[in-house]
Amino acid sequence: SQKIEQNSEALNIQEGKTATLTCNYTNYSPAYLQWYRQDPGRGPVFLLLIRENEKEKRKERLKVTFDTTLKQSLFHITASQPADSATYLCALDTVDTGRRALTFGSGTRLQVQP
Amino acid sequence: EPEVTQTPSHQVTQMGQEVILRCVPISNHLYFYWYRQILGQKVEFLVSFYNNEISEKSEIFDDQFSVERPDGSNFTLKIRSTKLEDSAMYFCASSEGGHRTDTQYFGPGTRLTVL
Numbered sequence: 001s002q003k004i005e006q007n008s009e010a011l012n013i014q015e016g017k018t019a020t021l022t023c024n025y026t027n028y029s030p031a032y033l034q035w036y037r038q039d040p041g042r043g044p045v046f047l048l049l050i051r052e053n054e055k056e057k058r059k060e061r062l063k064v065t066f067d068t069t070l071k072q073s074l075f076h077i078t079a080s081q082p083a084d085s086a087t088y089l090c091a092l093d094t095v096d097t098g099r100r101a102l103t104f105g106s107g108t109r110l111q112v113q114p
Numbered sequence: 115e116p117e118v119t120q121t122p123s124h125q126v127t128q129m130g131q132e133v134i135l136r137c138v139p140i141s142n143h144l145y146f147y148w149y150r151q152i153l154g155q156k157v158e159f160l161v162s163f164y165n166n167e168i169s170e171k172s173e174i175f176d177d178q179f180s181v182e183r184p185d186g187s188n189f190t191l192k193i194r195s196t197k198l199e200d201s202a203m204y205f206c207a208s209s210e211g212g213h214r215t216d217t218q219y220f221g222p223g224t225r226l227t228v229l
Binding site: 032038041042043046049051089091100102104105106 | 118145147149155157158159162169170172203205207209212215216217218219220221222225
């Protein structure tokens with residue numbers, strides 16, 4: 001079955017810096033890879049989706065890359081702000097079954113210090 | 115902006131009791147989902163629902179679980195006989211379509227505590 005690895009250690013950065021979060025997966029490459037934000041006690045909030053044939057996707061201060069050779073996605077937040085502090089989840093679709101169910105990683109907690 | 119709502123926000127129950135968790139998906143959405151997140155663990159898929167029937171379910175979704183759309187707006191998850199290990203946050207989600215690129219919008223969750 002698909003395994004997803006995200007840095008379990010919290011990432012602490014200074015305001016204004018770029019945060020880079022990693023998502024690695026094993027086995028087959030997903031057709032789509034998604035990033036969500038989750039605040040404590042809240043549901044995940046969709047941020048970005050990148051397709052297997054896309055190298056990079058941007059939305060405002062967010063950038064996602066997808067390297068199917070490395071089986072890795074990187075999620076960048078530029079000019080980070082304290083309000084960006086949250087847990088960021090990587091989620092994969094599966095291509096072999098066409099299931100709509102999302103498989104989530106355990107998330108990386110980001111703390112942006114003012 | 116339309117959002118998924120869930121009630122109650124927190125449910126405490128005794129082991130062996132039945133619970134029903136309620137969700138109101140976004141009004142024009144056709145696909146509905148339940149996920150759960152045990153404290154400190156990953157968000158896990160339970161079930162998806164379309165056209166008044168289950169379209170997919172995970173290994174977690176055993177005979178103790180059932181889902182229903184009792185009317186045009188609500189979507190419920192029933193756990194027949196709760197166990198201690200059912201304690202978790204339960205998230206409802208909905209999407210407009212069923213394609214894998216259709217964004218799933220999550221509700222705020224119901225925290226279920228089984229004593």
